[in-house]
Amino acid sequence: MIHGLSFLSLSASVVLPWALAGMVQGQKITEPLLKDVPQSSTVQVNKLPNRKLISQVPGASTTYYVSGSGNDKNSGLTPSSPFRTPQRAANLTKPGDTVFLMNGVYSNSSPSGSVLVITRSGSSNAWITYKAYPGHSPKIQHDGWHGIWIKNGASYIEVNGIEVEGNNRNISLSYALSQKNNTGNPKTSGSCITIDGRQNGRPHHIRILNSEVHDCGGGGITGIEVDYVTLNNNEVYNNAWYAPFGCSGISFLKNWNYDNNQSSYRMIVTNNKIYRNRMYVPWIFNGKIQDGSGYIMDRGRNNEAGSKLPPYQGRTLIANNISYLNGGGGFHAFRSDNIDVINNTSYLNNQTPEIPYGQISMNDTKNVRVLNNILYSQNGKPINLSSGRNINTTFNYNLYNNNGYAASGKGPNDIIADPQFVNAAGNDFRVRSTSPAINSGIKFDFLKTDFLGGPRIKGSAQDRGAYEIQ
Template sequence: MMMKKSLAKLFTAAMCLISASLLGASLDKAHADTAYYVSPTGQNSSGYGTNPSTPFRTIQYAADRTNPGDTVYVMNGTYSETNNEAVLKVTRSGNENAYITYKNYPGHSPKLTTDSAWNHILVASASYIRIEGFEIAGNNANLTLSQGEARYNHYLQNYPSGTVDWDYMAVTNTNGINVKPASTTSAKPSHIIIENNSVHDVPGGGILTEESDYITIQNNNVYNNAWYAVYANSGISVFHSYNSDNNTSNYKNIVRNNEVYNNKGLVKWVKTEDYSDGNGIIIDDNKNTQLDGRLAPYTGKTLVTNNITYNNGGSGIHSYSSARVDIMNNTSYQNASQLNYGEIYAHDSTNVNLFNNIMYARTGRHITSNSNNSNVNYNYNIYYNGTPAVSGPNDITSDPLFYNAEAGDFRVHIGSKAIDNGTSSLAPNHDFSDNSRPRGFAPDRGAYESQNIIGNPSFEWGSLTGWDKEQNAAGITVVSNGTYSGTHKVAFDTTAATKLSQSRTAPATKTYTATAYITTNIADNIKLNIEVNGVAKGTQTVAAGGGYKKATVTFSANANDTIKVSITAPQTSGGWVGIDNISVE
């Protein structure tokens, strides 16, 4: 009898535990379904906030009510109500399965601005947070260099006596999005995603993280920041990372697909009393050498990839006193406008790889730097307008042939040696515009992947790799004269009927356009031909005279169809053909 009673008690206890677990799961699900809405026309009061037609008035009011899984949708309008810390201060955490998300209401473009607080958005000791779709508009237009310098002088004069007016200092040191512990003894943030934001014209740092882990900063537009601060800020800064776990295999901090430009430091740094930083992107001291042992060196991996950085005052991208950083497929153009830092490099760093980057230097400025590094590897990069201090075995110096760098268009023309000539080692599988990578035979160098599916399209490496010499193989060569663009072309010597072809798999169902630039002395019958799955789909004929002519064929193909492009010429005594820049897009 006693045994039966004991078993009954155990059964009852087990059922209670199961019921409690189910109740907990139900509560988690309820929290995950909670959405809050915010508009400047709303009200911060009971009965508001959970319907788009009756929103809260401030983002902070919504933030103070969030639980794991909640989403705060922010509607059109300008949000500037603040204390001296931030327009939005995030202190409540989500969890591994239920982030708390702050984002723009669909189709809306909310703006945060302040002329007096230290931050626009401050994530203070919170984790599992997503921030998406905001315009962070700083006050630079209403500030002057003399105001920034006045605060620099005020700090130096008053800091030793503890009489700094911090509200006065905040005016020229406001940050955009700042992630950090609330204090040196507080919980450290982790698992923070900052994406699809525009952060501009803030006098302090654009996007900055400190003593944090698992940070993803992606698809942001970050410009005109750090001008008047006294703290050596940059556009994007990942500073003093900390180990929240023992993961050393996967990327934990990721900075990718950001456009970062015209960030610069015009005021001296109070620590050194000299000008410093103003970089596009910096991975800063993850060895934690500046913390007097308070944090162990960071052992996680950091990825910086597919970013475009230009016209920044310091570097485009660099690793400073950091380890285990991969800097891959970025495009850096004419940075170092204020300080001669260089384009992309590592300094005092360990175990850093810099592959597939394009670095176009500002005239008279460094491209790379090489100081106090250990196991820092450069390879498959392109340099232009200067001589790198350090380079790798497959690095080259060549004009990348940007579409229009002055207008911020850093795609490369066909004929660029960036195309199809990167390494697949550590290369991302998508580019800055989220196009698949590689498109041709190998990944391109730089942030953009050419959308031409033809491999080795302009023969810039002096070979016919990827091409089939179907007829008159001896009469088909690569030469380095008379090109349409770049340094090489294919030449036909038509002592016999001649045919050069390449077959590729269609990546998508769509209408394609095939193009080739052809010059010849043969009167007629030089053809650009297209076949899909062995069926002829179009031909254009080119005749002699007038230099290079553009041959074009438009056709349709389904995903995974075989597209074959060929150029043919008839046997012609004394005949020749020049071919360059073949594309199918």
């Protein structure tokens, strides 16, 4: 779907569009690169296991209930009379409504269909919210094209605390490889959550929160021609395995400009755990395996041949995320600008032998800051990538492991040392009390909390990486 190498000219999500599919206000950003400017932040973070429902819709006009034991002939207006399918509720929603999903497994009703197609919009002061009923763990489980498909310009939508599982558990690699030229098989290529702006209007102001998104042969969370999207406190794993479209765990392609705001963050990706997303089937466009990143922002300049969109001017924040054991890079941007990559931990990505571009790679970018991250690469593989086409792209105050490979674009305050993870083999990427990551970062005042929701500064200075030692 989305690639990141500069010699390529077209992404598979454009070639094969059927395979894929913000905050209410942007967050203020006024601080310069190496100067502290106090300011407020409204990004809230929570530990993923708590799955706290962090946002409420004020003045919701109607609340609908959906249950695995419900019936679409019910009223759907009480927990004791719930609908059976989330689509039944979605077809009724108006601004300010809430759809509670109760315990149950929700599947696509047709072989190529989607479980939940969202086409109705909320408004700036009355979002439509789809979320887990308190104490419940609903699951969308599908083998069609999308678990959740937000399309036709649907905006002011929140998805909160919902598990979305694809079809990978039912697919073998040999079968997937036998389908490598089949562009019409949703069983190998279905995506988990797609925010799709290619037809009938472009979605904006979308929040995906506290959700578990996994085992989709296509993308995990995919946005195409969207703006003002917030992804916070999600767990995104085991996606992109079997589609021939070049997918990744979290990907944005060809962002569009809902407005001209350049003083606030419009795309916000924070506190997510992203792992084991990987391509095993070659991209049909060129027969290569070159994606499967944890996170990628692709072609935000919209300058490829035939593009009808102007360059995306919004700012993007990628902060407090943990990305590990993905096939491609941990965090990657290609022909995209105005990005802050702050306080992330990226560990042993580039698991795919063919992919060489490091834990955090900025390829043909402009106005990018990569600060306070921990990057840990395999021996003999690049730690990061800062291409010669970058303009005003800064790596600084990062920590790189000593793997025998020089860092690209190394800043004056970057250090090469052992981060001293507590238990990386057990996926515990906190650092020990003796780690050189502690109290050695630069203050980025926008971030008030770390991955676990604790204070971002606990000591003399900000730590490097997703965690702040408490």
